[in-house]
Structure formats: structure tokens, C-alpha cells
Amino acid sequence: MRIENIELRRVTLPLVSPFRTSFGTATERETTLVRVSTADAEGWAECAAEPDPLYSSEFLDGCDLVLRDHLIPRLQALGDRLTAEHVATALAPVKGHPMSKAVLETAILDAQLKETGVSFGGYLGAVHETVPAGVSVGIMDSIEELLEAVGGYLDEGYLRIKLKIEPGWDLVPVRAVRERFGNDILLQVDANTAYTLADARHLARLDPFDLLLMEQPMAEDDILGHAALAKLIKTPICLDESIESARDAAAAITLGACSIINVKPARVGGYLEARRIHDVAAAHGVPVWCGGMLETGIGRAANVALAGLPNFVLPGDTSASNRYYAQDLTAPFVLEDGHLRVPTGPGIGVEVLPDVLADLTTSTVDIAF
Numbered sequence: 001m002r003i004e005n006i007e008l009r010r011v012t013l014p015l016v017s018p019f020r021t022s023f024g025t026a027t028e029r030e031t032t033l034v035r036v037s038t039a040d041a042e043g044w045a046e047c048a049a050e051p052d053p054l055y056s057s058e059f060l061d062g063c064d065l066v067l068r069d070h071l072i073p074r075l076q077a078l079g080d081r082l083t084a085e086h087v088a089t090a091l092a093p094v095k096g097h098p099m100s101k102a103v104l105e106t107a108i109l110d111a112q113l114k115e116t117g118v119s120f121g122g123y124l125g126a127v128h129e130t131v132p133a134g135v136s137v138g139i140m141d142s143i144e145e146l147l148e149a150v151g152g153y154l155d156e157g158y159l160r161i162k163l164k165i166e167p168g169w170d171l172v173p174v175r176a177v178r179e180r181f182g183n184d185i186l187l188q189v190d191a192n193t194a195y196t197l198a199d200a201r202h203l204a205r206l207d208p209f210d211l212l213l214m215e216q217p218m219a220e221d222d223i224l225g226h227a228a229l230a231k232l233i234k235t236p237i238c239l240d241e242s243i244e245s246a247r248d249a250a251a252a253i254t255l256g257a258c259s260i261i262n263v264k265p266a267r268v269g270g271y272l273e274a275r276r277i278h279d280v281a282a283a284h285g286v287p288v289w290c291g292g293m294l295e296t297g298i299g300r301a302a303n304v305a306l307a308g309l310p311n312f313v314l315p316g317d318t319s320a321s322n323r324y325y326a327q328d329l330t331a332p333f334v335l336e337d338g339h340l341r342v343p344t345g346p347g348i349g350v351e352v353l354p355d356v357l358a359d360l361t362t363s364t365v366d367i368a369f
């Protein structure tokens, strides 16, 4: 594949409402879009890194520098031999930086699939035309505010509710949601590493609420801690930040640190590694679901395609565009009976809206290839 130009484009989108997690509150989404131009196609992807290194060690300005100075030059050296399947190997000497690697591989894959007329879902092996949608609900200022938000999402048709939790905001919101909406709704929690093993007895008090899972209760590098916690609570443990590769997934499953995995292509270096994690988990009988990083329609399209694979058996954080954005960079993803439709067009199967893109762009860097 012959790449002519790679553009790094910084955009900022306002969120429809603040989104608070155990590591901070976001009121807007700033991201770097990567546009890969060949003679016949334009591939698009978005970087999932936050502006600050609080979800993981990566951060947006760092990603831009790593892309420009360390990753793109390595691909230039490949010349015409470059295909999306070569990217991970070519970038392997660069330690870490999975989100930077993911955005580059994904934009190249999108261009490659657009040239060959193959959809993301078709290429990855999606078996479903629509995928069930869950929604992530942030930490709120009051229980009433939380219940109003959860009620609204259930009215929209979401099939699963995920509550962000942290010490001081866990038992009470979970109990309130169960009391208000009953035991039949699919309910799970995400701590984003906010607890330690010393909190095990406290976390066991969530067991009576029949949660689907408890996501990343402890530090991302505490695999043995999660294995110990799994013996002390009944709620199934799901890992997110801890799983950065198929090898991590195999180790965590084997050590009993998790029985469910949140698969985020951006966290693991791209969709090809995400599919390997899907396959490793399937081989162990471990279900997976597709996580989210507040993607615009560009990343959301690729995530929805991935969520169409057979072992993505739980609703993901693949919400409709209006969960976060009044105006998306693409035509909005809209819930249909609690599901999102997997795009069928070539590549990610959605078009970037040029006027919206121009409005939301804060900077661009062109790198001739």
C-alpha cells in the first residue's frame, strides 16, 4: 500500500454533560484524528488518549510526538511493503504507547479496506448486524441526579447500565438503582482502579446486588491482587486497564484475576490485537465486551464492528452518539431497540462531515510520507 500523506488533526468536541470518573471529570473531548491518504482512499482513526495521563500513562500531546517522531518514520521505512498487518511488527521496537500505535494502525487499516471495498466488520469477522448497547453513567452530585440519568437511559432503550464508582460512592448508588429500577436490569460498576485489597470486605457488600461484573477495582498492575479479590467477593471481576495485550489476557485469566474482559482496541494497540484478545478469551470460555473511550463516530464505527464478533456476548460501552455529543463528527449512531447497527460500507463505513470537522479543528500537522 502506498501512503502519500498522514495528517494529525486535533479536534475538540463539547460533551452534552460532564462525565465524572474516579480519576477526574471531563466536560469536553479533545482528540487527535489521524487521516492516512493514499491515491485511492482516505483512512481515518482517532486517538483515545486523554489530555492528561490519568486513565493510563499516555496523554494526547505525548501521542502526537510519539506518532510524529517515533512511529510514522518506522512505517516510512517499509515503503510499498506496508500493509495494516505489518504495522504492529514494524512498531514493536518502540516500547509501550499502545494508543499511539492503535490510531496509526487503524487509520492505515481503514484506508486499506476502503481501497479493497471490505468493511471493518467483514474484515474482523463480525457475525452480527447489530450489537446490544450499554451505557456508562458517571459519578454524580446526588443520588436523585443519578436516578434521573439512569431512568433517562433506560427510557432510551439501553440494555445495560454501568455505574462509575469510587470510595464513598458505591454501595448507596448501587442500592438506589436496584431499589428504583429493580433486579432485572443488567447493572455493573467500574472503579477505574480506585480500591485496594484492604477494601475487599467493603466490595463484598456489593454482592447482594447481583451485578454483572465489577470492572477494574484495583491497580492496573495488580493482577495477583485481583486474583485474591476474586476469592473474596462473588461479583465477577472484569479487567480493563490491566489488559494491554493477548498475553496479558491469557495471564490474567490463568491466574484467576478476571472472568470477563473489557476489550478496548485503543488500550491494546489496535483492532488486530483486540481480536486476538477476543480469541484468547473465547478459548478460555471468558466473555468479552467492547469498552469505550468517548469515541466520536469515527472510533465508534470501528468499535461497533468489533462488537459484532461472536465472543462479544455482553452489551458494551457502545452507546449512541448523543450519549456524549450534540453534534458528532459523522452521521450519528442511533439506538434501535437498544442496539447499534454495524456499518457495512468499506472500511469504518462512515463519512467524516467536512463542515463539522472544520468547525471543531484546532490544529493540523501534515506529514508527507
Ligand SMILES: CSCC[C@@H](NC(=O)CCC(=O)O)C(=O)O
Pocket: 021, 026, 055, 135, 136, 190, 192, 240, 291, 292, 293, 294, 295, 317, 318, 319
Ligand atoms: C474518560 S473515562 C474512559 C474510560 C472508561 N470508559 C467508559 O466508562 C465508557 C466511556 C464511553 O461510553 O465511551 C472506562 O474505564 O471504561
Ligand SMILES: [Mg+2]
Pocket: 190, 192, 215, 216, 240, 241, 262, 291
Ligand atoms: Mg473501565
